[in-house]
Amino acid sequence: MGRIVLDKVSKSFGSTEVIPPLDLEINDGEFVVFVGPSGCGKSTLLRLIAGLEDVSGGKIEIDGNEATNIPPAKRGLAMVFQSYALYPHMSVRKNIAFPLKMAKMDQAEIDKRVDGAAKVLNLADYIDRRPGQLSGGQRQRVAIGRAIVREPSAFLFDEPLSNLDAALRVGMRLEISELHKRLATTMIYVTHDQVEAMTMADKIVVLHAGVIEQVGSPLELYEKPRNAFVAGFIGSPKMNLISGSEAKKHDAETIGVRPEHITASADKGEWKGVVAVAEHLGSDTFLHVHETGLAEIVTVRVGGEFDVRHGDTVWLTPEAGKIHRFDQKGMRIE
Amino acid sequence: MARAVTNQRKSINTIAAWVIGLLIFFPILWTILTSFKTEAQAIADPPIFLFFDWTLENYSVVQERSNYMRFLWNSIFLAGGSTILGLIVAVPAAWSMAFVPSKRTKDILLWMLSTKMLPAVGVLYPIYLLFIQLGLLDSRIGLVIVLMLINLPIIVWMLYTYFKEIPGEILEAARMDGAGLKEELLYVLTPMAVPGIASTLLLNFILAWNEAFWTLNLTAVDAAPLTAFIASYSSPEGLFFAKLSAASTMAIAPILILGWFSQKQLVRGLTFGAVK
Numbered sequence: 001m002g003r004i005v006l007d008k009v010s011k012s013f014g015s016t017e018v019i020p021p022l023d024l025e026i027n028d029g030e031f032v033v034f035v036g037p038s039g040c041g042k043s044t045l046l047r048l049i050a051g052l053e054d055v056s057g058g059k060i061e062i063d064g065n066e067a068t069n070i071p072p073a074k075r076g077l078a079m080v081f082q083s084y085a086l087y088p089h090m091s092v093r094k095n096i097a098f099p100l101k102m103a104k105m106d107q108a109e110i111d112k113r114v115d116g117a118a119k120v121l122n123l124a125d126y127i128d129r130r131p132g133q134l135s136g137g138q139r140q141r142v143a144i145g146r147a148i149v150r151e152p153s154a155f156l157f158d159e160p161l162s163n164l165d166a167a168l169r170v171g172m173r174l175e176i177s178e179l180h181k182r183l184a185t186t187m188i189y190v191t192h193d194q195v196e197a198m199t200m201a202d203k204i205v206v207l208h209a210g211v212i213e214q215v216g217s218p219l220e221l222y223e224k225p226r227n228a229f230v231a232g233f234i235g236s237p238k239m240n241l242i243s244g245s246e247a248k249k250h251d252a253e254t255i256g257v258r259p260e261h262i263t264a265s266a267d268k269g270e271w272k273g274v275v276a277v278a279e280h281l282g283s284d285t286f287l288h289v290h291e292t293g294l295a296e297i298v299t300v301r302v303g304g305e306f307d308v309r310h311g312d313t314v315w316l317t318p319e320a321g322k323i324h325r326f327d328q329k330g331m332r333i334e
Numbered sequence: 335m336a337r338a339v340t341n342q343r344k345s346i347n348t349i350a351a352w353v354i355g356l357l358i359f360f361p362i363l364w365t366i367l368t369s370f371k372t373e374a375q376a377i378a379d380p381p382i383f384l385f386f387d388w389t390l391e392n393y394s395v396v397q398e399r400s401n402y403m404r405f406l407w408n409s410i411f412l413a414g415g416s417t418i419l420g421l422i423v424a425v426p427a428a429w430s431m432a433f434v435p436s437k438r439t440k441d442i443l444l445w446m447l448s449t450k451m452l453p454a455v456g457v458l459y460p461i462y463l464l465f466i467q468l469g470l471l472d473s474r475i476g477l478v479i480v481l482m483l484i485n486l487p488i489i490v491w492m493l494y495t496y497f498k499e500i501p502g503e504i505l506e507a508a509r510m511d512g513a514g515l516k517e518e519l520l521y522v523l524t525p526m527a528v529p530g531i532a533s534t535l536l537l538n539f540i541l542a543w544n545e546a547f548w549t550l551n552l553t554a555v556d557a558a559p560l561t562a563f564i565a566s567y568s569s570p571e572g573l574f575f576a577k578l579s580a581a582s583t584m585a586i587a588p589i590l591i592l593g594w595f596s597q598k599q600l601v602r603g604l605t606f607g608a609v610k
Contacts, residue, residue: 072506079507081506087507
């Protein structure tokens with residue numbers, strides 16, 4: 001079981017408050033992603049849950065038991081690090097067996113579990129190699145193997161994919177998602193990559209400067225961002241945030257329109273502009289349009305067949321009902 | 335064509351490397367060669383390189399005149415003793431500075447290194463007096479302590495650098511995996527630090543073995559190591575180069591052999607942590 005409750009948890013380093021008091025509930029079996037720009041405190045928050053950092057205030061509860069002052073080893077959590085953090089002097093088998101050995105499990109059970117994990121993670125062929133002889137993806141699998149054999153009440157992932165190349169990242173993303181479906185164990189996953197957050201999470205926690213900006217399912221965040229920060233952070237390419245007179249027309253300080261909610265046309269529309277850059281991805285084309293009379297460059301997603309080049313004039317029309325409105329404090333106006 | 339150029343460059347590099355290597359090795363080679371010459375051949379002009387009457391006479395004279403084994407044993411005792419004592423002091427020091435650094439850690443390290451910049455002769459007098467007062471003159475124990483102290487900054491620095499290479503995340507992973515302090519030390523830290531400790535040990539042993547200032551000034555007979563053994567052959571009534579060379583060869587042979595066999599360990603230690 002892996003229900004984790006943070007109650008007014010805060011963290012300061014010296015006189016710098018990194019995380020002001022914060023409440024959060026993570027339900028058993030949930031895949032929760034902490035996402036935010038670098039330095040937003042997401043890793044610190046994960047390390048507080050892990051017990052690798054001491055909280056400066058508040059309480060952490062794991063499965064209904066107060067865990068605030070319990071050392072990391074006794075919290076029943078397993079962690080996968082960004083740098084993999086494998087033991088370089090041990091074989092893959094010994095790496096995976098290490099937590100079980102620490103738990104003084106008997107050898108037969110250790111072997112059984114290690115072999116099981118190796119099979120699940122396709123590591124059987126490398127079981128006697130050292131981490132130095134493995135590729136990045138294989139190392140990450142070993143790190144995951146080391147976490148799953150313990151059958152922890154929750155997994156903590158600290159940017160596990162950021163050292164991998166793009167193709168491998170997509171593959172590992174799927175593997176971790178599958179693992180979650182199969183084990184149905186709570187997972188807390190830290191990333192700065194909103195695509196990872198959107199694709200993997202049951203629940204996303206958007207953090208900014210140590211403060212939770214919004215908690216919700218990926219679609220909730222996409223459809224109803226609570227403020228301009230979340231609106232800008234979730235979604236790729238980023239939402240267009242437009243202020244000034246265009247926003248005033250909608251009774252807002254700032255309006256937001258996602259690139260996929262703007263239609264482009266060669267002859268008619270609401271805003272006239274010039275294409276600064278057209279990024280052709282094949283399936284889609286992203287247009288960055290300027291000279292629209294708006295202060296900001298507008299990004300638009302059109303179909304790959306839309307034939308347009310640098311310097312062409314286009315007409316843009318935001319889809320009705322897809323315009324997000326934000327007030328002076330950047331909060332959403334319903 | 336491009337390949338030919340590469341090959342040519344390769345052979346030039348190889349030749350250059352051999353020339354430099356030979357230049358560095360030449361004094362040692364010359365010493366060894368001279369040790370097999372007669373005194374007259376040793377100072378012959380022009381110098382004789384290989385074609386002389388090879389003789390072992392110098393070795394037998396040296397062996398007769400002085401007790402090589404006693405000097406050798408003193409050298410082993412001094413180098414080994416100061417190295418072990420140094421490690422006992424330096425491992426915890428470097429450990430704490432690498433893993434629990436404070437604001438002043440860098441300053442302390444620099445200050446320690448700065449003591450190496452002081453000319454040794456500057457403290458000879460006070461240490462000499464201290465040795466007389468404590469009755470440590472010409473004693474192995476006294477010299478072990480002095481050698482340990484003069485090499486301590488280097489040992490601490492080397493170990494500190496090695497320990498620094500061990501990523502903190504691995505220790506955190508061990509903590510997450512349920513390792514207590516004891517298990518962390520036993521199963522994770524120590525095995526990862528062993529190559530570093532081993533090369534520090536070797537280097538320090540070699541440094542202590544070759545140390546000549548303190549070993550010459552603070553010993554007479556009982557604690558005199560091989561450095562004193564060599565020095566005893568440069569006498570005021572003229573230099574006997576062949577015998578001096580024989581003595582030198584005998585003095586450097588053990589450390590040369592040790593260095594040869596521990597080459598791999600030394601290199602491994604020096605490149606420890608170079609790859610992620």
